[in-house]
Amino acid sequence: MDRGVSDEPLLVVSGLSRRFGGVVALDGVDLSVRAGEVLGIIGPNGSGKSTLVNCISGFVRPTGGSVRFRGRAITHLAPHRVAALGLTRTFQTLRPFHRLPAYQNLVVPLSSPRVRRLEGGRGRGHRGERDAQAIDILEELGFERDSRVPYQVASQLPTGHLKRLELARCIALRPQVILCDEIFSGLSPSEIASLVPLLGKLTEQGIALVMIEHRLRALFQVAGRVMALDRGRKIVEGGPRAVVEHPAVREAYLGLEEVPS
Amino acid sequence: MEGPRRRERIERGIKVRSDSVYALSSLEDLCYLAAPRVLLVAGLLLMPLFLAPLPYWNRVALSACVLAFLALSFDFLANHAGLLCLGGAFLYGVGAYAAALLNAELGLPVALSIPLGTVLGALFCTLAILPCLSLRGIYFALVTLMYPLLMSRLIEATGALGGTEGFRGIDGFGSRWVEEYALIGVLLAATFGLRRFVTEPAGLVIQAVKDDDQAVRAAGISVTWCRTKAVFVASLSGCFAGAYYVHMYQSVGVSAFALDLSILPIAAVVIGGPGTLLGAVLGSLLLVPLGELLRDFGSLRIAAYALILTVVVVLRSEGLLPFFARKYHQLERWTEV
Amino acid sequence: MEVLIYGSVQSASLFIMACGFSLVYGITRLPNFAHGALYVFSGYAAWVFLQRLGLPYPLAALLALAAAAALGVAIYQLVLRRIRGMEMSEVIATYAVGLVILEGLRWAGVRGTTHSLPVFADGNVTVLGVPIDYQRIAIVVVALALLGLLSAFTHFSRAGRALRAVAQDERAAMMLGIDPDRTATVAVALGSVLAGAGALVLLPLGSIVVQEGYKVLIYAIAVCVVGGLGSWTGTVLASLVLGFAQYVTAFYGKAHYQMVVMLAAIVLTLLVRPSGFLGRQKELEERV
Numbered sequence: 021m022d023r024g025v026s027d028e029p030l031l032v033v034s035g036l037s038r039r040f041g042g043v044v045a046l047d048g049v050d051l052s053v054r055a056g057e058v059l060g061i062i063g064p065n066g067s068g069k070s071t072l073v074n075c076i077s078g079f080v081r082p083t084g085g086s087v088r089f090r091g092r093a094i095t096h097l098a099p100h101r102v103a104a105l106g107l108t109r110t111f112q113t114l115r116p117f118h119r120l121p122a123y124q125n126l127v128v129p130l131s132s133p134r135v136r137r138l139e140g141g142r143g144r145g146h147r148g149e150r151d152a153q154a155i156d157i158l159e160e161l162g163f164e165r166d167s168r169v170p171y172q173v174a175s176q177l178p179t180g181h182l183k184r185l186e187l188a189r190c191i192a193l194r195p196q197v198i199l200c201d202e203i204f205s206g207l208s209p210s211e212i213a214s215l216v217p218l219l220g221k222l223t224e225q226g227i228a229l230v231m232i233e234h235r236l237r238a239l240f241q242v243a244g245r246v247m248a249l250d251r252g253r254k255i256v257e258g259g260p261r262a263v264v265e266h267p268a269v270r271e272a273y274l275g276l277e278e279v280p281s
Numbered sequence: 282m283e284g285p286r287r288r289e290r291i292e293r294g295i296k297v298r299s300d301s302v303y304a305l306s307s308l309e310d311l312c313y314l315a316a317p318r319v320l321l322v323a324g325l326l327l328m329p330l331f332l333a334p335l336p337y338w339n340r341v342a343l344s345a346c347v348l349a350f351l352a353l354s355f356d357f358l359a360n361h362a363g364l365l366c367l368g369g370a371f372l373y374g375v376g377a378y379a380a381a382l383l384n385a386e387l388g389l390p391v392a393l394s395i396p397l398g399t400v401l402g403a404l405f406c407t408l409a410i411l412p413c414l415s416l417r418g419i420y421f422a423l424v425t426l427m428y429p430l431l432m433s434r435l436i437e438a439t440g441a442l443g444g445t446e447g448f449r450g451i452d453g454f455g456s457r458w459v460e461e462y463a464l465i466g467v468l469l470a471a472t473f474g475l476r477r478f479v480t481e482p483a484g485l486v487i488q489a490v491k492d493d494d495q496a497v498r499a500a501g502i503s504v505t506w507c508r509t510k511a512v513f514v515a516s517l518s519g520c521f522a523g524a525y526y527v528h529m530y531q532s533v534g535v536s537a538f539a540l541d542l543s544i545l546p547i548a549a550v551v552i553g554g555p556g557t558l559l560g561a562v563l564g565s566l567l568l569v570p571l572g573e574l575l576r577d578f579g580s581l582r583i584a585a586y587a588l589i590l591t592v593v594v595v596l597r598s599e600g601l602l603p604f605f606a607r608k609y610h611q612l613e614r615w616t617e618v
Numbered sequence: 619m620e621v622l623i624y625g626s627v628q629s630a631s632l633f634i635m636a637c638g639f640s641l642v643y644g645i646t647r648l649p650n651f652a653h654g655a656l657y658v659f660s661g662y663a664a665w666v667f668l669q670r671l672g673l674p675y676p677l678a679a680l681l682a683l684a685a686a687a688a689l690g691v692a693i694y695q696l697v698l699r700r701i702r703g704m705e706m707s708e709v710i711a712t713y714a715v716g717l718v719i720l721e722g723l724r725w726a727g728v729r730g731t732t733h734s735l736p737v738f739a740d741g742n743v744t745v746l747g748v749p750i751d752y753q754r755i756a757i758v759v760v761a762l763a764l765l766g767l768l769s770a771f772t773h774f775s776r777a778g779r780a781l782r783a784v785a786q787d788e789r790a791a792m793m794l795g796i797d798p799d800r801t802a803t804v805a806v807a808l809g810s811v812l813a814g815a816g817a818l819v820l821l822p823l824g825s826i827v828v829q830e831g832y833k834v835l836i837y838a839i840a841v842c843v844v845g846g847l848g849s850w851t852g853t854v855l856a857s858l859v860l861g862f863a864q865y866v867t868a869f870y871g872k873a874h875y876q877m878v879v880m881l882a883a884i885v886l887t888l889l890v891r892p893s894g895f896l897g898r899q900k901e902l903e904e905r906v
Contacts, residue, residue, distance in 0.1 A: 079495065103501035111499070117492040120485065128489045129500035131482035150482050193501055365706045367713065412889045419649060422709050423839060424888050430836070431881040438874035544717060547710060580721040580828075587717035594711045595700050 029054050030090055030228050031076070031107065031197050037084035037252075038071055045071040047252040048085065053197065053228040058219070060243035060260065061232045064273050068252040069232045070112060073199045076230075077109040078102040089197070104134040108190040109199035112232075114182045118175035122163065122185055125174055126154035129192040138194055154192070161188045162214060180211045187218075197228045204235040212238045236264065248272065289616045296610045317609065321559070322469060329461040338570070339461075343529065345569035346464050350522035352546040352553070352561035353471060354515035360556035361479050362511035363491030364414075365422040370429035370542035371409075372519025373526070376402035378442060380524035381533040385450045394452075395524045402520030407513045414508045426543070433538040447534025451527050464525060468562070471518060476558050478514070487511045541583060545569070548590040554600025563602055621865065623748045629861025630761035631820055633854060635834050636841035637764055638812030640853045643842065645805040646798075648708055652693055652716035653813055654835030658828060659719055660686040660814030661821040665733050675736070683814045689719075690810025694803055702802075716835065724828040734825040735818065753822055760819045764812070765854065833877070840880040844887045846895060856895070 029052040038046040046068045053059045063069050074080040076087050078099035087095045089107050097105075117125050127150045129135065158170045161184045169177070174185065183203060190198045204212055212235070219229060219242050233239040239246070240260040247257040250272035256263050263269060295313050325346075332339040351369045358364045380398025383389045389397065413424045437445050454460035478484045487507050490497050494504045527533045546561070549568050554560025568586060575582045593600075599607075639653045650656075664682035667673045673681070693715055701707040737753040744750070792798055813834075821830070841860060845852030860883060867875045887895070 077499070079498075098503075099495075099498040100501055100503045103499055108501075109499055111496065115493045115496040115499075117489040117496065119492050120488065124485055125489075127482050127485050128497060128502070131486055132501040134501045147481055189496070189500060359706070365709065367709070416888060418705050419709055420843075420888050422706070423843065424885055426713075427836070427881050427884050431878065431885065434874065434877045434881065438872055438878055540717075544714070547714075551710075578725060580724040582721075584718045584721035584725065587714040587721070591697060591711055591714040591718065594707050594714070595697050597701070 027054070028091075031230070032088045033076060033085070034088075035085035036072065036075055036082050036087065038068075038075055038080060038082050044252050046075065046082070046085075049249070049252070049254050051230075051247060051254070051257075053230055055196065055226045055228055056223045057245070058223055058229045058231060058243045060239045060246040061230065061249060062234070062236065062239070062246060062263070062269075063249035066251070067249040067272070069249055070201060071252075072249070073109055073201050073230075073232060076102075077107060077199055103193060103195075104132065106134070106194070106196040107199070108193050108195040108197070110186045110190060110201050110203055112201040112205075114179070114186055116174035116177070116182055116185055119173065121171050121173050122177060122181070123151060123154040123158060123170045125185055126157055126188055126192045127151065129189050130154060132193060134193055157188050157192050158185075161185075161191075161218065163188075179206050180208070183207060183211075184215070187215075191222070195227060197230065198222070200229060200231045200233075202232055202234060204233055204238045216241050236260075286615045286617055288613055290607075290611045290613050292611050293609075317606075321562075325465050325469060326462075328465070329458070341570050341573045342566075343461060343464060345566045346468050347522045347526050347529070348542075348545055348549070348569055349468055349562045349565035350471065350518045350525075351542060352549040352565045353475060353558060354518035355546040356550040356555065356558055356561040357475055357479075357518070358511060358515045359550070361484070361491065362487050362508060362515075363418075364508065364511065365418060366410075366425040366515070367422045367547070368425040368428045368430075368543055369519060369546045370538045370540070371425065371432060372402070372406050372516050373523040373542050374429060374432055374537035375406050376520025376523030377527045377533050377537040378402075378523075379405070379520065381448070381451050381527045382442075384452055384528070385448065391452050391454060391528055395521070395528065398524035399517055399521040402524065403513055403516035406516040406520065407509060410512050410516075411509060414505055414512070429538040429543060433535045436535050436538075443534065445535050447532060447536075449532045451531045451533065453531050454528060460529065467521070471521075472558060472562055475514075475518075479558075483510070541586075544583060544586050544590070545572070548586045548593075551590055551593045552601060554602035554604075557600065557602045560600050560602035564600075567601075619746055620748050621862070621869065623746065623750055624754075625862040625865040627750075627754045627757055627861075628865045629858045630758040632837055632841050632861045632864075633761045633857035634757070634764065634812075634816040634819060636838040636853055636857060637768065638809040638816065639835075639838040640842050640845075640850070641768070641812060642805050642809035644850075646802040648698060648702070648802070648806075649712065650806065650809060651709065651712040651835065652719065653809070653838055654831035654833070655716040655719035655723075656686055656690055656810045656813040657817045657834045658723060658826065658831035659689060660810075661735060661817035661826045661830075662723060662733065664735055664814075664818060665826060668735070669733075679818055682818065683811050686810040686814035686817075687807040690806045690813075691803055694806040698806075699799065699802075716831070720828050720831045723831075732825070735822045737822040753819075757819055760815070764815070769850070836877070836884075837880055840884045843884050844895060852895065 032052045034050050036046055036049045037044070049068070049072060051059065051061075061069055061072065071080065075082040078094065078097050078101070081096060085095070086093060089102070089105060092105070094102050094105065094107070103109075117128065120128075130150045130153050155165055155170055159165045163170050163181070163184070169181065174182070177185065183206070187198075187200075187203065204215070207215070216238070223229060229242070231239060231243060243260055245257065246260045246263045248255050248263050248266070248269045250268070255268045255272065256266045258266075295310065328342055329339065332342055351373055354372060355366060355369055358366050376398055379402035380394045383398050383401075384391065384394035409428065410425070413421055416424065436442055442448070454463075479488060486497065486502055487510065489500075490504050490507050490511075497504050497507070523537060527537075545565070545568060549564030550561045551564070552560075552567065553562070553564030568589075572582045572586065575585055598604075635657070638656075639650060642648055642650045642653075660682050663685040664678050667678035667681050668675065671678075693712075697711050697715055698708065701711055737751075742749050742751050743755070791801075816834070824830070837860075841853055841856045844860060845854070845856030860880065863879055863883070864876050867879050
């Protein structure tokens with residue numbers, strides 16, 4: 021699924037580290053992604069996957085290492101500035117704007133300085149314009165235009181819809197990189213099946229995806245390259261099959277030294 | 282045989298019919314939609330005429346309108362922006378002193394001192410509250426509670442700005458009708474303006490900050506800047522109240538930072554219906570006359586406001602406006618389960 | 619030398635005022651804005667028992683403390699229990715309840731110098747060359763006693779340990795069979811008793827006026843915020859720092875400025891280090 025790959029890496033993370041008191045959550049992690057590429061990140065619980073996303077997106081300050089996005093150092097930038105540059109993320113614990121209807125959830129990113137800038141600063145988009153844009157994006161994500169669903173208050177939507185809403189919020193920002201934090205978790209197989217082609221469309225547009233996942237089968241449908249973390253360190257990186265069959269990864273997940281026959 | 286029954290609420294037929302754009306073609310539907318708003322606007326506009334023969338109550342009604350601005354600012358900040366400001370008196374007092382100084386010291390006419398006092402006061406308040414914006418809910422509430430106390434104690438201690446007594450020599454409005462209708466006009470504009478603002482993209486973002494500020498940051502928007510905008514808007518409303526007031530009573534003193542002015546807006550909003558903005562106005566129009574009836578009882582007035590407030594908060598009531606809106610839009614009936 | 623002695627007295631007073639508030643918040647995370655009201659109420663109750671009913675002082679004192687505890691529990695059961703967890707409502711509700719009590723008392727006539735409580739013992743003594751009255755010495759003694767008692771209670775007794783458990787992690791405590799509701803009731807009752815004890819010891823220095831209630835609330839909040847909500851060491855240290863700051867202000871400047879100092883301390887602390895200088899809650903850490 022790595023169509024539209026170009027040469028320069030969009031996102032380069034070098035030696036990223038983060039300590040919380042005595043706990044080392046991240047220990048010198050490197051990664052890089054190019055436009056249109058999908059990088060999967062796997063690892064057992066506590067391996068530092070979420071911390072990695074938080075550090076890259078600016079929600080947590082790393083204690084060491086650097087993050088460069090499109091050649092620019094963003095290591096200590098505030099989260100809203102990182103997002104404004106085009107690096108967005110989803111949240112593992114879904115965070116919709118629960119009082120607002122689904123489509124108004126999208127009006128928020130659509131009103132951000134980044135989108136206004138990308139539209140050429142043609143005046144501040146007023147209510148009707150933003151509403152229409154929001155409905156369009158929701159339709160791309162499978163929210164039927166003529167149904168009540170886009171108008172339903174977010175707190176009343178089921179998980180599957182909320183996951184897609186989370187992704188929609190990222191897309192509305194016209195990002196170049198999306199960090200997906202366990203986006204397949206809690207979805208049924210059919211919901212995953214409808215999400216996969218959508219992710220493919222995003223990569224075709226040149227958007228790079230970094231996907232933290234536990235649902236390995238689903239991940240392998242999308243990711244061209246996979247990286248495994250254990251206790252804050254990268255242990256293996258490579259093609260999906262190769263990584264999953266690597267003994268170090270098996271040991272990390274299962275604590276076994278030998279592959280059981 | 283009667284089976285188990287339950288109460289059901291369904292929308293009235295006319296509400297469902299008038300919900301769509303076809304309402305424009307039916308006079309009946311238009312009347313249904315417009316009636317509450319027309320009632321409110323007409324009521325406020327006719328109020329000075331009705332109360333003309335009762336000057337005391339006329340004054341009370343005007344006070345209620347002035348305080349409605351404070352209630353609006355509290356409602357907007359607390360229920361739309363998620364900032365619990367327990368020191369409404371701070372906004373009021375700053376606006377009051379700003380307008381008073383512009384008028385009495387710099388000699389600006391009333392038509393200038395009120396708007397300028399409002400804007401300059403709002404700038405001052407926003408700057409003062411700015412450092413507190415990163416604080417979590419309860420801490421923000423604490424600091425804002427302290428601000429009016431700090432101001433009044435400072436003024437008393439230093440004797441500046443006339444000290445405890447304050448100063449006089451502030452112009453009035455000249456014409457009674459101007460005084461009343463300018464106030465009501467601005468109140469209607471502010472109320473409906475704010476209601477409109479919260480549905481505009483900028484207002485939606487402010488509401489989103491209340492729901493989830495981290496998600497707003499992830500959407501590339503600076504939460505601090507949003508909150509600053511919200512505080513500025515609320516300060517405009519609060520400072521206007523103070524600025525108008527000093528010209529109505531032609532004096533200003535430390536009482537502009539009094540406790541009443543912090544507690545009354547909260548009570549008005551909670552009773553009128555939190556988050557509706559109109560409820561804030563309604564609550565003020567109810568509580569201020571009520572307070573006047575208790576004027577003879579001195580500090581019992583504050584106790585009464587606080588008691589009503591407590592009861593309403595504890596009972597987690599929805600507020601008067603949502604209650605009436607529900608009755609208007611829905612009917613209840615018993616149905617078989 | 620005078621500064622040392624009287625500064626200590628002021629610090630002790632602050633500690634006494636603050637410990638009730640700190641205890642309740644530390645255990646239940648409930649900011650009891652009715653603290654000042656409980657303080658004045660206890661003083662008034664003691665006065666009523668003493669002057670109106672003519673009871674002997676020890677009995678009147680005990681009854682006043684009991685009345686304070688009862689009122690605290692009533693506030694919790696009737697008001698706070700229903701809105702626990704809704705932070706903004708808790709603040710508004712306790713603040714409003716405090717107002718009801720205080721303004722109600724003001725309307726009932728608690729103003730001016732008409733009411734006052736007697737001191738423990740009349741007379742002066744000279745300590746380190748500084749004349750000081752027995753009441754002020756009593757204040758320091760009481761403060762130290764309270765500190766000792768509270769430390770011992772929370773560290774060594776079973777109920778105290780339960781309170782600490784709830785303070786650390788309410789859910790885990792529940793799973794161990796500790797009822798957070800009962801714990802909260804006990805905590806509020808204790809906090810009220812502490813407020814009452816404070817009233818009995820501090821009010822004799824002046825008279826029972828409703829203004830004292832607001833003053834005590836602000837001072838208690840100041841001490842707890844500066845020291846860090848939920849930290850005993852912080853409360854003690856903050857009492858010392860602010861107590862001396864207050865005394866020095868009154869000594870060299872105007873007494874009016876004492877309140878300004880406290881308010882400014884609250885504002886400054888919240889701006890610079892919101893969790894207090896020794897606070898254990900790092901609530902500004904990103905909770906993603």
